Amino acid sequence: MQPSGVTGVRLGTDGRTLLVDTRVPSGADACVRGLKAVLTDPMTDLARVQLTFVSPSGDRASGCTKEREATAKVKLPEPLGDRDVVVDNYTRFTLDGARPPALRLCGELGCTPPATGCTAASYEQALRAVDAPEHTYRDSEQCDGKWLVLDFSWRTGPACAGSTEPGCSSRLGDRWFYRAKKSGWDPFFRTASGGCRAVRRAEPDFPARLCASLAPLPSR
Template identity: 30%
Template sequence: MWRFVKPALWTFGVLATAGLAFWLVLAMNIPYKSAAAPDTTPETTSASTTAPPPSGPTMDTAYVTDVRPGPDDRTVLLHVTLPTCVEVPETKVADGNDRVDVDVRFRRPGGGADCPPAPTDVPVRLRTPIGLRPVFVNTSDSWGQGPGGWRRCDRFLSCTPPADHCDPRWIGHLEARAEAEFSGTTRACDQHWLIHDLQRHSAEPPHRVVYRWAGDTWADFASPKGGGCGEILAAEPKFPTALCKDLAPPA
């Protein structure tokens, strides 16, 4: 009989131990998660976003498109295009002995205001008569008086071109006209003739150009590929050979 009682007692002990372990799990409040049923609850995200605060007013530089004489010899009018919601632009004037410097700025409203542009004249009052002094606007553009009135001056030559036609400012002027990216090399120059090797782009070889003085600027008339005077004299027999006889090819 004992051989039947012993297995029964062993089975009872196993069941009792399992029941005690299950009771301890419940007592310790350990979360239970089935591996067969994973948690697929999606995370919730907030759909609300905070709008950026409206931008405030900013100071901008006014672009001057023309300069005109004012009602008297101490006033000039700067023609600009400004947003219609700008009340009065701000001007800062330096009334010098040989030039007048003017900075023109305006306060652009913030908040994305719809302000279409419109032309307007900004009067600039000077301490002394303007005379023949040039007006430099916003440190970049300059305006001078000529036979036909006020005109924008050249970036290199300013309002009074140099009397020396070989002056570096004249060379800079012709390079700007040719849209050269780099400074070239002047091979020969007098007051009437000029040989200059332009460097338009870094990846290209120098491009030789020959100019004649045309009264108020240099005008090109030949682009020789070799050295010496042959190609130049073929285009202009009056060209002085002293300027080209020892000339090497462009390089």
């Protein structure tokens, strides 16, 4: 089995030992055997590690219905250097910007997300910040680098690429207002109304030049 999640990676004092913190089954009886971390591929620009263990937790009658923290150790064939570590194919850690010996967990936008600004990559981060539906597309942006208004829509019918099906003409829309933070665009207000009145009640410092020309979102 593989663990339900990886909570951290630390680098040993020798520069080549990884201590991988994870969550494993726990309960009344011995619920984990043979927890180990192994390097799955030769080291390139990444160190790829896989965690496995044996457990009866698939059978609820085993009593292994809780979880606990555990640590597995793997020794690399050479020092980690500036490589990132990928655990179980999808959880990535980096030394860049980390506080050793711990590595830093990378997010959905990778280990070096785009800086907040008036860029397409930055707007994609803004959509993720409000859990925009899948296949959302941006209608318009008003941005000055410190503040952002983002209008976006998504289809309500089936997959519509190149389709003339009636359902593909139906869509829903949303409008969010953001302020820039070190972590990216931070959403603070949502409204379908036009102009500045509603948003400036929520944030008096929001600049009028970005909201004065906004039309109300159509009801669909």
